[in-house]
Amino acid sequence: METVNPATGEVVDSYEEDSASDIDDALARAEDSFAEWRDVPLREREQLIEAAGDVLRDNEREYAELMTEEMGKPISQAHSEIQKCQWLCDHYAQHASEYLEAETHPSPPGTTVKTVYDPMGPVLAVMPWNFPFWQAMRFAVPYLAAGNVGLLKHASNVPGCALAIEEVFDKAGLPDGAFQTLLAGSEKIDDVLADDRVRAATLTGSGPAGRAVASTAGENLKKTVLELGGSDPFVVLDDADIDAAAETGAWARNQNGGQSCIAAKRFIVHEDVYDEFLDRFVEECEALTVGDPTEEDTDLGPQAQEHLMDDLHDQVEASVDAGATVVTGGEPLDRDGPFYPPTILTDVPEGCPADSEELFGPVASVYSVSDEDAAIAKANDTEFGLGASIWTEDRERGQRVARRIDAGCTYVNQLTKSDPRVPFGGVKNSGYGRELSEAGIKEFVNRKTVWIE
Missing domain, CATH: 3.40.309.10 (Aldehyde Dehydrogenase; Chain A, domain 2)
Incomplete structure (x- = not known):
């Protein structure tokens, strides 16, 4: 897997793709990590998400320059993208507990009935190159805060960014395997999504890619969120x-x-x-x-x-x-x-x-x-x-x-944009489901009814 600086035509770096065995090991780590991560108290998960924001702040220039080198984003806009990711971390560090607060329901005397929001497990994300940090972070941060673990299959022209995002969560102190990057071609994704250890998937990309992921997920009864093209x-x-x-x-x-x-x-x-x-x-x-x-x-x-x-x-x-x-x-x-x-x-x-x-x-x-x-x-x-x-x-x-x-x-009287505070997503051939805000963090949870007699 080779990356080329689009502005100069020079090869930036080369990376060895993950083998089938590497991917299987990653899935095993994700499964093991989920068993640990789901039991970490939500307040502690919020603190670790906040720490991820600090890692982004401490390494902003390095990550911005990496984006510019791999996909040609102007450096000022690359800095803005990293800053937006910091804001995302800060937002969920402050509001995840509020978003995931259990809801009580009317019930007979002497009983308590509530809805709680439990994590689902490993979530696969197939992400594009155009906003290589923001697209991946806006998937990862809310889903990690909810207690899921993440597997990122990023675009093949930004593997350095993909590994840097994994580094962010590692440096923040999340357990090993809570967030992993898969350096794998698109041809391997069907098998990953079909694996019983993966519980859901999200994709940002083209219509054909979205249909392929939705088809495989549907065959395996797994929930998806798709953010596709727009005009x-x-x-x-x-x-x-x-x-x-x-x-x-x-x-x-x-x-x-x-x-x-x-x-x-x-x-x-x-x-x-x-x-x-x-x-x-x-x-x-x-x-x-x-x-x-x-x-x-x-x-x-x-x-x-x-x-x-x-x-x-x-x-x-x-x-x-x-x-x-x-x-x-x-x-x-x-x-x-x-x-x-x-x-x-x-x-x-x-x-x-x-x-x-x-x-x-x-x-x-x-x-x-x-x-x-x-x-x-x-x-x-x-x-x-x-x-x-x-x-x-x-x-x-x-x-x-x-x-x-x-x-x-x-x-x-404003341009269309994504914002951590409000739901984001489309209709028709632009996809379904929502990212960000309370709606986003609840896309991949088990809305579990608990009845206590």
Whole structure:
């Protein structure tokens, strides 16, 4: 397993993949560790989660630079990602006990009936490369706090990050085997998920990967949480603050090189403000700096891998061939590495890739619509349903529109984002289940009724 710095093309490191025997040993350790970890008092588990946050603080620069090296994230954004993981640890260290407090129910005189939240066992996580720390930590922290143990199968281009996350929990003082990284190819995951020692699975990734995991889990009667792709609408209504919408929209589309499931991808703009918004949006996108991801002032680094940029450009070219207009960008930059500029497409025909597929890179599709109802209809005209952003100066109108959009997360006058305090997840082909907050920590627990006569 070899990692390549996408900005330079240089080999970063090489790792030996886990054999079938290695994976079996890991599963045995997970099973043994669960027997110990589940009995650790919740308050003590919270303290160890807090300690994991301290490890992240102490090693922030090292972990940020590792991210930048392995997948090209601009260094300032890599620091922000590690800081968000620290916040995640702090949040569950403070609130896990509250989230998992037993609930009492009405019962006959002399009896006590309650629901308690017991852990399930080892949980397998299949995670992507785009937010290599955050995606894995937002799985691990709540599930570990609940008393489960974790097995991480990370993307093959970020094995260093995967091992570093295992190191975080080891340094924090969790028992051996409570959190383990499996350096294994995707072809081995079906057998891991089918193993009786694994009790549940979560995946963040593509639709086909999600279907494969859900299928195997279903055959083995194991619960799953899936966070899949997105083609999030960014709706600009006629009474929106255009400057704020354009500035936030440019960042919502282009942060992390546009490589985000919850990035704004389809900009749906009321015709009365379309020209004004488009002009400001182009200005904001063209002002972003594309360059060396190790430089603090870089906004967009390279795409994570050459073939990913090639796929993105194929989608752009197919959309242009179908009739879309390139307003800015639209061609790979003439430099070493897979660098793609912020790109804006207008006149996007229905059914072309920029309209119907997820574009996982810095490409925005901009539409003009006649009214609020048309904006909602276009926002919902997608197989995906992860997030949405609505812009209006009328908060009641924003809430009304937000309720009519088919998505797991809707934000008014704000970009779509994940936050430890609120549930995160999608509907339709964007998956099911929720991560984060109380909803997330309770996804993989046994909601056990205890009746005491």
